[in-house]
Amino acid sequence: MSQSCDEWEDKLATTCVNQLSPTESEALHLHMQTCRACFNMYTEYLVIDGYLQRSFADKPVPSVVPKSKLTTSTCSSQDRVAEWSFLKSWQHWLQDPSWLLVGIATLLGSLSFALNQTISPAPGANAILALSLILAPIGGMLFFRAISSSPLNTHGVRLAVIAGLSPEKIGATADARKTISATHVEEYVPLVLETEKRKRSVWQSNRSQPKRAWMSLRVMFTLLLVLLAAGASSLGVLLRPSTSRNMAALSTGSIVFDGGRQDAKLKLQAAQALAKGNVAEAENLWKQAVLVDSGDAEAWIYLEDQQVLDTHQPYITLVIGTILSKGYVSGGRDDLQGAYMAQKQWNEQAKRSGKMLLRLLIAAGSDETSPAAVAQQVVQAARQDQTIKGVLGWPTSSSAAATIPILAAAHLPMVSPTASSDTLTGSPYFFRITPSNKDQGIVAATYVQQVMHASRIVLFVDPHDLYSKNLYDGFSSHFTGNGYTLIKEQYQVGQPASLPNLVAQALQAKPDLIFFAGYASDVSVILKTLPTCSPAQKQCPLVMGGDALYLPGEYSVTALANYSLLRFTSSVYPGLAGASGNQETLFQQTYAKDFDPNKQYQAGTYGYNQTEAHTILSYEGVQVLLHASQVLLSSGKIHFSPDDLQYALKQIDRSRPVQGVRGPIAFEPDGNNAYGRVVVLAGKEGGGVHRVYP
Amino acid sequence: MDYDLLDSLSDEALVQEIQCGKLDAFGILYRRYHNEVHYRVLMIVDKPEDAQDIAQDTFWKVYQQLPTLRLECKFRSWLLTIAKNYSIDHWRRLGRDKSFLQSLDSEFVEWEDKASSPEESVIGDEQLKDALQQLKPQLREIVSLHMQGYTFEEIALRLRLRVGSVRTYLSDARRKLRQTFPSRRRVLKKDPISNGLKHNE
Numbered sequence: 057m058s059q060s061c062d063e064w065e066d067k068l069a070t071t072c073v074n075q076l077s078p079t080e081s082e083a084l085h086l087h088m089q090t091c092r093a094c095f096n097m098y099t100e101y102l103v104i105d106g107y108l109q110r111s112f113a114d115k116p117v118p119s120v121v122p123k124s125k126l127t128t129s130t131c132s133s134q135d136r137v138a139e140w141s142f143l144k145s146w147q148h149w150l151q152d153p154s155w156l157l158v159g160i161a162t163l164l165g166s167l168s169f170a171l172n173q174t175i176s177p178a179p180g181a182n183a184i185l186a187l188s189l190i191l192a193p194i195g196g197m198l199f200f201r202a203i204s205s206s207p208l209n210t211h212g213v214r215l216a217v218i219a220g221l222s223p224e225k226i227g228a229t230a231d232a233r234k235t236i237s238a239t240h241v242e243e244y245v246p247l248v249l250e251t252e253k254r255k256r257s258v259w260q261s262n263r264s265q266p267k268r269a270w271m272s273l274r275v276m277f278t279l280l281l282v283l284l285a286a287g288a289s290s291l292g293v294l295l296r297p298s299t300s301r302n303m304a305a306l307s308t309g310s311i312v313f314d315g316g317r318q319d320a321k322l323k324l325q326a327a328q329a330l331a332k333g334n335v336a337e338a339e340n341l342w343k344q345a346v347l348v349d350s351g352d353a354e355a356w357i358y359l360e361d362q363q364v365l366d367t368h369q370p371y372i373t374l375v376i377g378t379i380l381s382k383g384y385v386s387g388g389r390d391d392l393q394g395a396y397m398a399q400k401q402w403n404e405q406a407k408r409s410g411k412m413l414l415r416l417l418i419a420a421g422s423d424e425t426s427p428a429a430v431a432q433q434v435v436q437a438a439r440q441d442q443t444i445k446g447v448l449g450w451p452t453s454s455s456a457a458a459t460i461p462i463l464a465a466a467h468l469p470m471v472s473p474t475a476s477s478d479t480l481t482g483s484p485y486f487f488r489i490t491p492s493n494k495d496q497g498i499v500a501a502t503y504v505q506q507v508m509h510a511s512r513i514v515l516f517v518d519p520h521d522l523y524s525k526n527l528y529d530g531f532s533s534h535f536t537g538n539g540y541t542l543i544k545e546q547y548q549v550g551q552p553a554s555l556p557n558l559v560a561q562a563l564q565a566k567p568d569l570i571f572f573a574g575y576a577s578d579v580s581v582i583l584k585t586l587p588t589c590s591p592a593q594k595q596c597p598l599v600m601g602g603d604a605l606y607l608p609g610e611y612s613v614t615a616l617a618n619y620s621l622l623r624f625t626s627s628v629y630p631g632l633a634g635a636s637g638n639q640e641t642l643f644q645q646t647y648a649k650d651f652d653p654n655k656q657y658q659a660g661t662y663g664y665n666q667t668e669a670h671t672i673l674s675y676e677g678v679q680v681l682l683h684a685s686q687v688l689l690s691s692g693k694i695h696f697s698p699d700d701l702q703y704a705l706k707q708i709d710r711s712r713p714v715q716g717v718r719g720p721i722a723f724e725p726d727g728n729n730a731y732g733r734v735v736v737l738a739g740k741e742g743g744g745v746h747r748v749y750p
Numbered sequence: 751m752d753y754d755l756l757d758s759l760s761d762e763a764l765v766q767e768i769q770c771g772k773l774d775a776f777g778i779l780y781r782r783y784h785n786e787v788h789y790r791v792l793m794i795v796d797k798p799e800d801a802q803d804i805a806q807d808t809f810w811k812v813y814q815q816l817p818t819l820r821l822e823c824k825f826r827s828w829l830l831t832i833a834k835n836y837s838i839d840h841w842r843r844l845g846r847d848k849s850f851l852q853s854l855d856s857e858f859v860e861w862e863d864k865a866s867s868p869e870e871s872v873i874g875d876e877q878l879k880d881a882l883q884q885l886k887p888q889l890r891e892i893v894s895l896h897m898q899g900y901t902f903e904e905i906a907l908r909l910r911l912r913v914g915s916v917r918t919y920l921s922d923a924r925r926k927l928r929q930t931f932p933s934r935r936r937v938l939k940k941d942p943i944s945n946g947l948k949h950n951e
Binding site (some may be wrong): 066068069070073074081082084085088092095096097099100101102103105107108109110111112399406442609614658 | 899
């Protein structure tokens, strides 16, 4: 992007400095290296924006419009004009008071039906529920018109006022305009802008008549009906073809889970468009979203899902159960990226050969929604939507432990890409790609004893976290003999504030190694706390952990300065499982093509053109689910059940493995991956890893 | 990394971020120190315009050196040292009393140890506040909405204007606010590149 000084001046005159896109920002900085005038202009706008932010926003202008703002802005004058036009269009043929009875009957009937359906929902009843909710506002309008005495009386004008329109604009009569009191305007028009305040003052000068008490009652009742109508209309999302769209934790676009990306605003707008039934606009917004942030698999999945629906071809649905809340955002994004790659690949082939297409349903919930609650919704959705066949997930041991019994009870098979706790096995509906903690513990202990020769080890463990506790047990059980000093430090997963003090205590014991049984977001704090030094310096103990530490996106820049002190076990590393190099290279190339199609990012940028371990595991998880589905479809079972899929997954054993990215994948009778080999990787200063054992 | 997170980083970490290609981090450093640098220089030089020039010279040099910088001291100390050197150059060019330069040296040393007070950080805000007040209400309103995150289309709908008009009004408003800067006022009379300022060192 090469722009002249004038173009930059125009750009910055209408754009806050920190709202420039990364490409624009980079181009501007490049330009400023040789242009003093633009540098001066840039710094002046920095000062201006800083002041304006303190004055108006009280914080830096967000790159994404906050949800509340979006809600306000989407309820814009244009929308209100449209709504008003709709209301007004009904009035000409609804003047007959006999419609009153019809209106009341329709209103009460539809509301009671809706209530019944909400309390005791019947499978497949959503269309009727939606219809009833649409009839409710119509009923309200019938009632409203029946009690009105003129085509556009005082109530109509009040509605217009509430909608933010001037009485003149909607063609109200003079009498009607006069009855608009200042009280109403102040009460119902919560507008603060100066221009609108001025308009209000003009309106106030028109008032002349006092209200009658009974009129107030009528107004209140009318308002109640309008509110009911608005509420029911907002539930138009029920008209979407998927029955699972109304689930708070499941989404094919109607919910945005990953709100921390550059394209979050576009995804939110798409979700709102979808809720209004405007599929074309939603699709267009998702296309814009992936242009803004090509690494956002959530947007890619929504777009692909919509394209699947648009073809009107038969499809199967897999649920991606993951976590996109603080502390695991990076892992959740990897899960979605891997799943999307598999979906895209499958659908490209399916479209060519006329096979069943694949739709993905993201099940993540909000920060407050537990995986168990999300799993309950998956079960509910699967009962209503026969296309749902199985689940990829959940990614962590704790979340998998919470969801296995729920999904197993509903006979839904799940393939977890990364949950590694040994205690997860036992359910016939649970399968996993990653090796168990026991396998990781053996390799880690061997490395520590035979390569590092460490004897004094501080172990960080959260006894209440399944993964942490299990990994700790798997590792420490190999240090029972004499000659080893193990010091246990308890911490709490997801509470990094206490870690610096614990590290200080640990360092006093002068350990050879800190074994951290936990997650990347927490160990990042430990690396940040340790003094910066190379592994060769004795005063810096190495830090070691399990495969959950292999999430480069969770490490801060300051933590990466000590990344060379980190060791962790992993089942993902080039050439690890004997796969041909071609497959890994092909996967890497496809990844870069999918998530950095325009080559906007520097080579080696994680999340765009450099794959992360969890992405590969997630891809392989979907791959085995699809392989099992393909086996069933090839055998003529077009409408196979989740139970059929579970049976087909069981058939993927050592004699019939699936070729994954890293090599063969096959399941033991307990659901573990029979080919789950483990290595020890070491971090490089500033990022990147290399294999150190075996 | 979002703005809040960047803003929470130390100066040295921000320098690292810039070197890793996170160019927004320079904006944070600039916001963090430009008032202090301007204020410190203003205590020495007579004219606010000169102080502004020296502060800009300082940041221009910092900006150009950051990509390859190897910090051996605190960023703030390094920054203030550059400002000090530019101030000394300024005094030499004016042929002022050399004894003052000695006291200036000690004064700058104190700078490097002192954090700026809250009062100092409001320099510039008053002028901007005045400039903002002088804008027409509608322009002020557009600036306000824009800063709150509204898009041009949303502002246009709220104020019942055309999108193009919103863009033009916002552009006018921001350009008027830019007139607040002393250097900008001079730019109206003189080409910024050829106005005799000291350029890239």
